[in-house]
Amino acid sequence: MAEVEQGCELFSAGHRACGGCGPALAARLLLKATGKNVIIAASTGCMEVFSTPYPETAWGVPWIHSLFENVAAVASGIEASLKRQGRSEKVVCIAGDGATFDIGVLCISGAFERGHDITYICYDNEAYMNTGIQRSGATPYGASTTTSPAGKCSSGNLLPKKDMPGILAAHGAPYVATASIAYPNDFVQKVERAINTPGPCYIQVHTPCCTGWGFESGETLAMAKLAIDTGLWVNYEMVDGKVVKAKKVRRKPVEEYLAKQKRFRHLFKPARRDDVIANIQAVADANAERFGIDIKAKESSE
Amino acid sequence: MALRVGCAAPPGRALDNKTGAWRVFKPVFDPETCSRCGMCAMVCPEGCVHETEEGTFEPDLDYCKGCGICEEVCPKKSIRMEKEEK
Amino acid sequence: MLEFMEGSHAVAEIVKRCRPQVIAAYPITPQTHIVEDLAQMVANCELDAEYITVESEFSALSACLGASAAGSRVYSATTSQGLALMFEVCFNVAGMRQPIVMTIANRSLGAPLSIWNDQQDSISLRDSGWLQFYAEDNQEAVDLHMIAYKVCEDHDILLPAFVCFDGFILSHTYEPVALPSQEEVDAYLPAFTPYQRLDAEKPLSFGMYATPEYYTEFRYETDQALYRAKESFIKAGREFGEQFGRDYSTLVEGYRLEDADTALVAMGSICGTVKDAIDEMRDAGKKVGLLKIRTYRPFPAPEIADALKGVSTVAVLDKNISLGGGGAVGTEVKAALYGSGAAVYDYIIALGGRDVRKRDIAAVVDLAEKGKGDMFYGLRTEVL
Numbered sequence: 001m002a003e004v005e006q007g008c009e010l011f012s013a014g015h016r017a018c019g020g021c022g023p024a025l026a027a028r029l030l031l032k033a034t035g036k037n038v039i040i041a042a043s044t045g046c047m048e049v050f051s052t053p054y055p056e057t058a059w060g061v062p063w064i065h066s067l068f069e070n071v072a073a074v075a076s077g078i079e080a081s082l083k084r085q086g087r088s089e090k091v092v093c094i095a096g097d098g099a100t101f102d103i104g105v106l107c108i109s110g111a112f113e114r115g116h117d118i119t120y121i122c123y124d125n126e127a128y129m130n131t132g133i134q135r136s137g138a139t140p141y142g143a144s145t146t147t148s149p150a151g152k153c154s155s156g157n158l159l160p161k162k163d164m165p166g167i168l169a170a171h172g173a174p175y176v177a178t179a180s181i182a183y184p185n186d187f188v189q190k191v192e193r194a195i196n197t198p199g200p201c202y203i204q205v206h207t208p209c210c211t212g213w214g215f216e217s218g219e220t221l222a223m224a225k226l227a228i229d230t231g232l233w234v235n236y237e238m239v240d241g242k243v244v245k246a247k248k249v250r251r252k253p254v255e256e257y258l259a260k261q262k263r264f265r266h267l268f269k270p271a272r273r274d275d276v277i278a279n280i281q282a283v284a285d286a287n288a289e290r291f292g293i294d295i296k297a298k299e300s301s302e
Numbered sequence: 303m304a305l306r307v308g309c310a311a312p313p314g315r316a317l318d319n320k321t322g323a324w325r326v327f328k329p330v331f332d333p334e335t336c337s338r339c340g341m342c343a344m345v346c347p348e349g350c351v352h353e354t355e356e357g358t359f360e361p362d363l364d365y366c367k368g369c370g371i372c373e374e375v376c377p378k379k380s381i382r383m384e385k386e387e388k
Numbered sequence: 389m390l391e392f393m394e395g396s397h398a399v400a401e402i403v404k405r406c407r408p409q410v411i412a413a414y415p416i417t418p419q420t421h422i423v424e425d426l427a428q429m430v431a432n433c434e435l436d437a438e439y440i441t442v443e444s445e446f447s448a449l450s451a452c453l454g455a456s457a458a459g460s461r462v463y464s465a466t467t468s469q470g471l472a473l474m475f476e477v478c479f480n481v482a483g484m485r486q487p488i489v490m491t492i493a494n495r496s497l498g499a500p501l502s503i504w505n506d507q508q509d510s511i512s513l514r515d516s517g518w519l520q521f522y523a524e525d526n527q528e529a530v531d532l533h534m535i536a537y538k539v540c541e542d543h544d545i546l547l548p549a550f551v552c553f554d555g556f557i558l559s560h561t562y563e564p565v566a567l568p569s570q571e572e573v574d575a576y577l578p579a580f581t582p583y584q585r586l587d588a589e590k591p592l593s594f595g596m597y598a599t600p601e602y603y604t605e606f607r608y609e610t611d612q613a614l615y616r617a618k619e620s621f622i623k624a625g626r627e628f629g630e631q632f633g634r635d636y637s638t639l640v641e642g643y644r645l646e647d648a649d650t651a652l653v654a655m656g657s658i659c660g661t662v663k664d665a666i667d668e669m670r671d672a673g674k675k676v677g678l679l680k681i682r683t684y685r686p687f688p689a690p691e692i693a694d695a696l697k698g699v700s701t702v703a704v705l706d707k708n709i710s711l712g713g714g715g716a717v718g719t720e721v722k723a724a725l726y727g728s729g730a731a732v733y734d735y736i737i738a739l740g741g742r743d744v745r746k747r748d749i750a751a752v753v754d755l756a757e758k759g760k761g762d763m764f765y766g767l768r769t770e771v772l
């Protein structure tokens with residue numbers, strides 16, 4: 001079969017993601033980590049749409065899509081069925097931030113409470129991209145989206161990003177981690193750890209979206225890295241509800257990250273919005289404090 | 303080909319869609335300066351960068367969308383984006 | 389051997405004997421006794437199944453979908469608000485051609501909230517692609533579950549089915565029932581062999597999306613499968629009759645229709661009352677009969693036209709209302725009888741648990757014969 005000819009590329013080329021798509025890279029890396037002995041359950045969203053127009057699937061492993069919001073429940077059923085049959089495939093959900101933070105919370109909460117042996121991966125591109133860049137519970141404070149647009153009397157999304165890893169850790173998940181495509185090997189290792197940890201595990205992987213955030217397609221990884229370098233994204237692991245590891249950085253001011261993306265352009269033009277930028281800096285500072293990621297205190301801030 | 307029950311399909315057919323046609327810029331790899339670190343192959347969202355027999359790397363232009371991620375991550379600056387000749 | 393038992397318990401017993409490997413269900417009146425019984429059977433190791441205590445009906449059917457796709461025979465049960473919550477998943481399951489069997493203990497839909505019986509819930513999902521079988525009594529409810537699994541899992545069909553039985557009227561009523569033994573069920577219903585499944589050895593993508601080039605053809609294929617289910621049902625019903633002596637080889641069933649001038653058309657438990665009323669009317673010299681619809685989906689339009697040949701007046705009893713459009717069954721019966729010359733009238737009746745007595749049936753027949761119909765029957769105008 002074609003995917004075999006491609007060398008072990010289980011997520012095949014020919015998918016329809018935008019050039020430079022962060023989630024597409026996450027899908028590839030995911031299958032590198034899982035190998036063939038896996039069943040993937042996917043939610044409606046960019047990744048599902050760009051990878052599975054009938055009959056051109058990009059998935060070289062068993063894959064199922066049902067709806068936008070029920071992936072965790074579908075996976076629960078798959079896991080129960082495999083258990084009954086004594087089969088060994090790992091069950092992995094891959095779902096967007098909208099599917100995860102917003103509309104799918106009911107199913108996720110139920111699945112994690114019941115303790116199914118599944119790994120749930122949220123690819124976080126911080127909005128509903130498939131439907132045209134609308135706000136989700138993962139959209140960061142200050143970002144302009146098509147449903148939280150910046151305007152004369154609004155500076156974009158005014159709500160903070162939901163702490164989904166914390167919510168799932170509170171369900172008793174044995175392993176919860178955040179990752180970023182800026183560090184592909186780290187993401188792969190975290191997936192390996194999650195699928196080999198019995199019980200429901202959660203990974204939230206930061207996957208910048210050049211189209212939705214407004215930056216050049218070649219900068220996808222650079223943007224992911226800047227998110228980490230500014231403290232706006234923290235890569236950490238939680239075992240049994242406790243943070244055991246967080247990636248340390250020499251933090252840069254958030255402005256460096258914001259200024260490169262159209263979704264934050266209103267913070268600089270037509271007039272600088274120092275108040276909003278300061279609030280975003282405060283988010284990064286709080287992250288740094290909570291996770292202890294600073295290698296050394298930055299001179300410029302505070 | 304008969305429709306598959308329930309809109310299911312076996313793997314392989316995505317390769318029918320040659321996304322190389324989307325490209326505006328194309329990556330040109332310089333094997334001379336390449337350190338063979340493999341970063342470009344690791345991060346290509348298309349998975350279309352392959353190792354050559356010499357251990358250096360090259361893109362499969364049937365699928366490369368010309369996004370420029372490989373150029374951006376290459377530590378040796380061995381990849382350069384060139385305007386696609388159409 | 390007849391055993392005297394509650395309808396829900398009888399259903400749970402037969403479901404157990406159909407050997408589902410995964411059960412996911414969420415409690416809702418009047419379905420609760422079924423899923424409680426099944427949970428107890430699993431707890432007692434009488435039933436070797438995974439019982440997933442889901443947090444909602446939406447997840448119940450989603451989990452069933454996953455389990456079915458992974459290769460297990462699955463079961464669920466719900467009603468009313470629970471079924472409404474499953475709406476999106478129902479269409480999905482049918483389009484993905486998963487042979488899931490689900491009991492519907494029929495109940496009305498709010499608002500206003502009502503826990504009592506009518507058939508609004510399942511009928512509202514008539515377009516979803518699920519087969520819909522309606523039981524007249526608990527014996528038929530039991531038998532239809534076995535037939536449903538057989539039809540659904542037929543590789544030529546691959547569709548889900550609702551086995552509908554009226555909430556409380558059947559689900560909570562004690563009746564004598566002949567329960568087939570495990571050996572008998574095994575002899576009738578072979579072990580589940582999935583047509584295709586999620587399997588690392590043989591990867592497939594399930595539930596892909598279809599562009600306009602393909603969507604119509606997938607809908608066509610599913611529609612065709614529903615029509616093919618007629619033959620499959622007849623065959624499974626005949627085999628059932630051969631093995632158990634109770635024949636289900638027809639999609640509709642006539643009662644004293646032979647020389648009838650007026651025919652009632654109905655589904656579910658109301659047929660029992662209608663039959664008693666017909667006996668009385670016949671004794672009084674009225675030529676009245678009943679056509680019972682057993683399979684609402686696929687809709688047996690030619691079978692209805694055939695069975696009602698020669699009948700001049702038809703009264704359809706609709707335990708549902710397509711608000712702003714009349715009763716759902718009546719509308720389809722009218723279409724089925726178009727051009728036959730019969731006068732067809734529709735009666736919205738027995739909504740939200742309103743009792744129907746023999747004299748109500750006689751009154752409906754009177755109305756129809758006077759040419760009055762397409763109305764709510766028995767409206768309490770004094771409270772309007």
Ligand SMILES: Cc1ncc(C[n+]2csc(CCOP(=O)(O)OP(=O)(O)O)c2C)c(N)n1
Nearest residue numbers: 044045046068096097098099127128129130
């Ligand atoms: C019940 C339901 N509501 C809304 C939609 C429309 N819809 C499809 S995908 C999507 C957004 C997906 O967002 P996300 O999960 O973040 O994935 P992304 O597209 O960003 O990768 C929406 C709103 C839907 N398919 N189903």
Ligand code: SF4
Nearest residue numbers: 017018021046209211
């Ligand atoms: S919109 Fe964003 S997430 Fe969607 S395919 Fe394009 S780059 Fe990827």
Ligand code: SF4
Nearest residue numbers: 336337339340342376
């Ligand atoms: S990233 Fe650059 S140096 Fe590394 S293998 Fe690719 S071309 Fe060579």
Ligand code: SF4
Nearest residue numbers: 346366367369370372
């Ligand atoms: S330009 Fe983009 S698509 Fe082409 S090889 Fe480089 S990373 Fe892959």
Ligand SMILES: [Mg+2]
Nearest residue numbers: 096097127128
């Ligand atoms: Mg998203």
